[in-house]
Amino acid sequence: xxxxxxxxxxxxxxxxxxxxxxxxxxxxxxxxxxxxxxxxxxxxxxxxxxxxxxxxxxxxxxxxxxxxxxxxxxxxxxxxxxxxxxxxxxxxxxxxxxxxxxxxxxxxxxxxxxxxxxxxxxxxxxxxxxxxxxxxxxxxxxxxxxxxxxxxxxxxxxxxxxxxxxxxxxxxxxxxxxxxxxxxxxxxxxxxxxx
Numbered sequence: 380x381x382x383x384x385x386x387x388x389x390x391x392x393x394x395x396x397x398x399x400x401x402x403x404x405x406x407x408x409x410x411x412x413x414x415x416x417x418x419x420x421x422x423x424x425x426x427x428x429x430x431x432x433x434x435x436x437x438x439x440x441x442x443x444x445x446x447x448x449x450x451x452x453x454x455x456x457x458x459x460x461x462x463x464x465x466x467x468x469x470x471x472x473x474x475x476x477x478x479x480x481x482x483x484x485x486x487x488x489x490x491x492x493x494x495x496x497x498x499x500x501x502x503x504x505x506x507x508x509x510x511x512x513x514x515x516x517x518x519x520x521x522x523x524x525x526x527x528x529x530x531x532x533x534x535x536x537x538x539x540x541x542x543x544x545x546x547x548x549x550x551x552x553x554x555x556x557x558x559x560x561x562x563x564x565x566x567x568x569x570x571x572x573x574x
Contacts, residue, residue, distance in 0.1 A: 387419040402560040404544035408568045414530045414537040416570045421461045422453060425472035425529060432474040444555055448562035450531055469537060470529045484515045520546045527537050
């Protein structure tokens with residue numbers, strides 16, 4: 380019985396690990412070395428819309444989901460949202476975009492051409508392998524979200540983090556979860572010393 384419980388527990392952990400990595404994105408960030416974010420405690424949204432730029436055809440509910448995810452992650456990091464722009468330590472905003480991409484892959488393919496008998500020059504042969512090239516063209520959409528942190532006192536950009544991800548039909552079905560995972564990945568490197 381103990382072995383069965385262990386097997387079930389390990390299987391569940393592997394399944395959960397697989398689920399959480401399903402939505403992983405390529406993430407990076409940049410910091411302004413002239414501005415320290417170590418003492419940041421409070422923030423405001425840079426604008427009422429929260430998004431600095433978004434495609435015209437974006438679902439407005441998606442923008443709300445991103446805003447909510449950013450607020451939740453900042454709260455987890457110990458930051459407090461306030462309404463006073465002059466009293467806040469930093470302002471936050473995000474941009475959202477997507478573009479269609481094409482991936483072309485060429486690779487060698489070996490195939491067998493079976494024949495036997497005498498060739499033109501009288502030599503006897505049996506079966507031959509030939510090498511060719513196969514080309515695959517894949518169309519896909521790549522989404523990008525960028526989160527910007529601005530220092531309120533200096534009015535300068537302090538931190539910029541972004542993620543790009545190849546979007547799938549599964550992402551569309553589970554949009555809220557995808558947004559939460561990707562926003563968490565982007566903000567993971569913001570003010571990592573903040574307690």
